[in-house]
Amino acid sequence: MGKTITEKIFDAHCTDEPFTGTYVLKLDAVFCHEITTPIAINDLVRRGKDRVFDRNRIKAVIDHVTPAKDSKTAEQGKIMRDWARRHKIKDFFDVGSNGVCHALFPEKGFVRPGYTIIMGDSHTCTHGAFGAFAAGVGTTDLEVGILKGVCAFRKPQTIRVNLTGKPGKGVYAKDLILEVINKLTVKGATDCVIEFHGPVVAAMTMDSRMTLCNMAIEAGGTSGICMPDLVTVKYLWPFIKKQYASTGAAVQAFKKWHSDPDAEYVRVLDINVSKSAPRVTVGYKPDESKEVSAVKGTRVDQVYLGSCTNGRLEDLAIAAKMLKGKKIAPTVRGIVSPATPAVFAAALKRGYIDTFMKAGMCVTNPTCGACLGMSNGVLASGEVCASTTNRNFFGRMGKGGMVHLMSPATAAATAITGVITDPRKYL
């Protein structure tokens, strides 16, 4: 019987099986940010084990609250900074070079097909877009990862999602993943990897594939994953061109990470996206989404464009195209957080930042900020935000606040009118 990509990655990285069904994997990369890493660092120091398994395989960033907003976040930054210097971690991104981890690290070429990656962040599943096994973990797993370069997993089962047909106008990766989560439910993929297949995925950019994989965790998934192909290779080419004679050779080499045709799946979900529509979440769980027509007209106080889900250049481009020459509604606060300095710079060069500012929006530095109610756009109790982020839990963006998750296009249309709006009439 054939194997899934995840089974192949597990086979290639398993260094110990202490008990049947428990796989201890060697890690190709351990990603760190300032919210979940400082307690691991402090614990290693307390144990007299302040070491790192491989300083070149550890990548660190300050992204959740940056620049520091108060003494506590300044202390978290300092712990990270001192630790990175102490261990000569060269890939450490601080104020001036930092951005949202799941947008920044792929951009820096730190993710490769077949890699095993952990991070103390649930949206680590984003990196599966490159054909890597990338899982969010807690601080203890992170701590052992930093110290030993290993992490234990039960071998996940795989759910195969086939996206066929042709997405209509105004339907993006965000709408499709909201539809997938709606079908799977918030626990439907627990202990599973979600594999994305089909012509719709094959035609997607890496930015879109990252949006797709980013929200696998919202269905409970251990990771999302796409098969590496020419799109993947072209994205990675500046980082891998010395290793392969041509892009074609790289595509060929990465085929060893493709799931076999006779691989076993615990569930197969077929979605013909020709029938899909822009979607918006309506409640406090990411699986509670409806077609935009069902919620259009809902008043919002804030529109947020950013995050590891939808803060990349492609996302800003869609919104800028719709907002060009327009003003956002006077009742709405519009906030744009380009996910990385490179995204910011490109958006500036292409005139998107000018468009956003002329529309009356605030453009912040790259940070996770408002997504989890930590900075740069926290809601007051009773306020509502139309957001391109990934979680709509009650109070997520501020105590008593409500979040409607949607695509950048739907968010831009909503910013213009001040109420949840179908983006298709602006496209």
Next chain:
Amino acid sequence: MKNFSGRVLFLDRSDINTDEIIPAKYLTEVSKEALKPHILEDLKLPSFSGPADCAGKSVIITRANFGCGSSREHAPWVLEVNGITAVIAESYARIFRQNMFNCGLLAIELKKEDIEGVFALKADDAVMDIDFSARRITVTSSHGRKEITFFLSPFDASLVEAGGWVEFADKRY
């Protein structure tokens, strides 16, 4: 190994998420103890009146998919610093469940009907005795008494016995 027995906190809802267990705004703390007053602060349930209800409790009994959402280990930590060392649920989010065992805490899964059976004994005086070696929980309240056996994978049990994943991994790797 920790003590896993004591008074029971009943949280009668599925999909209780990490933001409800400990809101993100407290993730700026760099000590576990500082999280203590904020346990389940954003959880809104008819039968739950906030952090004060957690005082003196050692075990949480809840429904399906407990701990979904964020990877923050602050969720198990805020339970631990409040003296809650075990959670009993129909199912868990993967990362939360792993984090519990990684801290040497217990995340026990029971069948839906067994969870119902425990909720049937819901009362202020409910006490749960967890016999780790016998893999058996005993719930006693003014509504009655119930014994249920549970299963732990050998790996999960080893983490509890070792006191957590750092201790386990440090000896082995």
